[in-house]
Amino acid sequence: MYYLNKSNEILKNNEIYIPGGVVSLNRKSDPNICFVKGKGSRVWDIDGNEYIDYQAGFAAAFLGHNDEQVNEAVKHSLNEDMLLMGAGPTELEGEFAELFCKAVPFAEKIQITTSGSEATYHAIRLARAATERDHVIIIQGGYNGWFNEVAANVISDLKDVGERVSPGEYPYDGLSAGVPDSTKKLVHIVNFNDLESIDFLLTKYPIACIILEPILQNIGIVLPLDGYLQGLRDRADRDGFLLIFDEVKSGFRHAIGGYQSICGIQPDISTFGKAVANGYPLGVIAGKKELMDLFVHPEKSKRVLIAGTFNAHPLNTIAAIATLKKLADPSYDVYNHVDKLGKMMEEGLNNILSPYGIPFYVSRMKSAFCTYFMDHQPKDFHDLAKNNNMNFDKEYRKRLIQKGIFNFPLPVKQGSISYAHTEDDIAETLAKTKIVLQEMIG
Ligand SMILES: Cc1ncc(COP(=O)(O)O)c(C=O)c1O
Numbered sequence: 001m002y003y004l005n006k007s008n009e010i011l012k013n014n015e016i017y018i019p020g021g022v023v024s025l026n027r028k029s030d031p032n033i034c035f036v037k038g039k040g041s042r043v044w045d046i047d048g049n050e051y052i053d054y055q056a057g058f059a060a061a062f063l064g065h066n067d068e069q070v071n072e073a074v075k076h077s078l079n080e081d082m083l084l085m086g087a088g089p090t091e092l093e094g095e096f097a098e099l100f101c102k103a104v105p106f107a108e109k110i111q112i113t114t115s116g117s118e119a120t121y122h123a124i125r126l127a128r129a130a131t132e133r134d135h136v137i138i139i140q141g142g143y144n145g146w147f148n149e150v151a152a153n154v155i156s157d158l159k160d161v162g163e164r165v166s167p168g169e170y171p172y173d174g175l176s177a178g179v180p181d182s183t184k185k186l187v188h189i190v191n192f193n194d195l196e197s198i199d200f201l202l203t204k205y206p207i208a209c210i211i212l213e214p215i216l217q218n219i220g221i222v223l224p225l226d227g228y229l230q231g232l233r234d235r236a237d238r239d240g241f242l243l244i245f246d247e248v249k250s251g252f253r254h255a256i257g258g259y260q261s262i263c264g265i266q267p268d269i270s271t272f273g274k275a276v277a278n279g280y281p282l283g284v285i286a287g288k289k290e291l292m293d294l295f296v297h298p299e300k301s302k303r304v305l306i307a308g309t310f311n312a313h314p315l316n317t318i319a320a321i322a323t324l325k326k327l328a329d330p331s332y333d334v335y336n337h338v339d340k341l342g343k344m345m346e347e348g349l350n351n352i353l354s355p356y357g358i359p360f361y362v363s364r365m366k367s368a369f370c371t372y373f374m375d376h377q378p379k380d381f382h383d384l385a386k387n388n389n390m391n392f393d394k395e396y397r398k399r400l401i402q403k404g405i406f407n408f409p410l411p412v413k414q415g416s417i418s419y420a421h422t423e424d425d426i427a428e429t430l431a432k433t434k435i436v437l438q439e440m441i442g
Contacts, residue, residue: 002402006046007034026058029409031401038065040420043406051406052425054415058408059217059249059368062275063326063334064420070278073322074315082314092317099324100276100284103256106266107286111295112312116248116273117145119283120211122306123269124149126285127209127242129294129304137201137210140170140191141381143218144211144246148183151175154218155412156381164191164382167200191380192216193224195231202239209269210236211244214259218249220370220412221363222378229265236268242291248273248283253416254366255335256327280319282312334419338367341417341426345369348430356441359389367417371396388412396436403432 011032014021022028037044041064043053056062063070093112101107113119124136136149140161144150153161156173170191172184188205190197192212201207214229216222236243245267250259252275260267269287276282285292297303327334342364349362349371359375372378373396374387393411400407407415417426 002049004031004033004045004047004049007032010034010046031398031409033401033406040064040066041418041422041425049404051401051404052421052429053406054417054429055406055408055413056416056418057279058274059253059414059416060274060277061279062253062338062367062416062418063278063323064418065279067278067323067326067420069326070280070319070322073318074280077314077318082318084314086309086311086313090312090314090317092314092321093312096312096317096321096324099321099328100286103324103328104251104270104272104286105257105261106270106288108289109292110284110286111292111306112317113283113285113306113308114281114310114313114316115145116246116271116283117147118308119248119271119273119285120144120150120244120246121147122285122304123244123246123271123287124209124211126269126287126291126294126304127211127244129302130291131206131208131241133206133208133241134186135188135201135205135207136186137188137190137198137207139210139212139216140189141216141219141222141384142192142211142213142246144213144248146176148176148179149187150211151179152187153189153381155410156385158382158385161189164194164380167194167196169197169201191382192222193228193380195228195235198232198235202235202241207239207241209242209244211246213246213249214263214265215250215365216381217365217368217414219381219384220372220378220414221365221368222380222384223363223365224263225379229263233265242268244268245270247271249414250365250368252276252323252327253368256324259365276323277316277320278323280316282316282320332419335366338417338419338421341421341423342367342369344423344426345415345417345429348426349433352430352434352437356437358392358441359387369415369417370412371415372412384412392440395440399436399439400432403436405429405432 011021034046160173161170170189247258251272272284353360361372373389378384390411397409
C-alpha cells in the first residue's frame with residue numbers, strides 16, 4: 001500500500017515557517033514527497049517508499065546519487081581539515097578550470113559561481129558590457145534561472161502569450177511579481193526554432209544577446225531543427241550580438257564537451273551547472289578569452305563585477321573535479337552506458353505505447369527523455385502547449401510514482417537516466433509503465 005503520511009506531515013510543519021513549505025517554488029508539486037536517502041539510481045522517501053529515480057535533482061545527479069568517487073573526494077578533504085573559506089586563489093579552482101577548459105572545446109577561460117542562475121546572470125551582464133547594448137532575447141518555454149530578465153514564459157498559459165504571430169515576439173509572461181517594467185521592456189521572447197522572429201527583432205532593437213538552451217530541456221526534450229543554431233550563429237556574427245548557450249542542463253549530460261561539442265556550433269559564452277558537480281552546487285560561465293577578461297578589464301567603466309563569498313566553494317569544487325575526472329575516464333565509459341540505456345528506454349516505451357493507438361511521441365537526447373502525449377516531436381512551446389494531453393501526462397506520472405518510478409509529477413518534465421542506472425532498472429521501469437497504461441486505458 002502506497003502512502004505519504006509522513007511526507008504530508010513534514011510539508012504541513014514546514015509551511016509554518018517556510019512559505020509554501022519548500023525553498024524553491026519549482027519543487028512544489030502534487031504529490032510533494034519528502035525524500036531522505038539516495039544511492040545510485042534509487043531514492044527513498046520518509047515513509048519508506050523506494051523509487052527508481054528519473055528526476056535526479058532536476059538532472060544534476062548524472063553519475064547517480066552519492067557517487068562513490070565524488071563522495072570519497074569530499075570526505076577525504078574534510079578529514080584533512082580542508083579550509084572552507086574563500087580569501088584568495090586556491091589550487092582547486094585552478095585545477096578545476098584547467099580540467100574544464102580542456103573538456104569543453106569552446107571554453108578558453110571560466111568563472112565559477114554557486115548556481116546555474118548566477119552563471120546565466122553573469123553571462124547576460126557580460127554580453128551587455130561587451131556589446132554596450134541592453135536588449136536581450138529569450139526563448140518561450142526555455143528556463144535560464146530565476147532573475148528578472150529570464151524568469152518568464154516557461155510553462156505559460158497560451159492565453160497569456162497569445163498565438164504565434166509571424167514574425168513576432170510574445171508578452172513577458174512573468175514567473176514573479178516585482179520585475180520592473182523597465183526590465184520587461186528590454187526582454188524579447190520568441191519561440192524556439194524561429195529565426196524569422198529573431199530577424200524581426202534585430203530590425204527593431206539593439207540586441208546584446210540571445211540566451212537559450214540549445215535543446216529545450218525544461219519542457220521535455222525539444223530539439224533544434226537543422227540549421228537553427230547555425231542560423232543564430234550567423235546572425236550573431238552579422239549583427240554583433242552574442243550567442244549564449246545555456247548548458248546548465250545539457251552540459252556534461254550529453255557529452256563531456258557539452259552539447260556544443262555535439263552540434264559543433266560555437267557560442268560566444270556558455271553556462272553550466274547541475275551535472276558538472278553531480279549534485280553539489282556549482283555554476284560555470286565559460287567563453288572566449290577576450291570576453292572573459294572583461295571580468296578584469298583595467299578600465300573600471302568596462303569591468304564586469306563578479307563576486308560571491310561562496311564562489312567555487314572548496315567542497316563543491318572538489319566534487320566537480322572528481323566528477324569531471326570520472327566522466328573523462330574511459331574505463332567507466334559513462335557516455336556509452338547512458339546512451340545504451342536511453343535507447344533501451346526509448347524503444348521500450350515505443351513498443352509499450354504503440355498498441356494503444358493514443359497519440360504519443362518519445363523524444364530523447366542520449367540519457368534525457370520525455371514521453372509526450374501528442375503525435376509528433378514538438379517543434380516549440382506553442383506546438384506542445386496546444387497538442388500535448390497535459391491531464392493524461394499528469395495522471396501517468398502520478399500513477400508511476402505510486403508504483404515506485406519517480407519522474408517529476410508535472411507534465412512535460414524531462415526524465416534523466418544516470419550512469420548508476422542499470423538495464424534491470426530500465427526493464428523494471430518499462431514493466432511498471434505497462435501496468436500503469438493498462439490501468440489507465442485498459
Ligand atoms: C537550462 C537551465 N539554466 C539555468 C538554470 C538555473 O540553475 P539553478 O537552479 O542552479 O540556479 C536551470 C535550472 O533548472 C536550467 O535548467
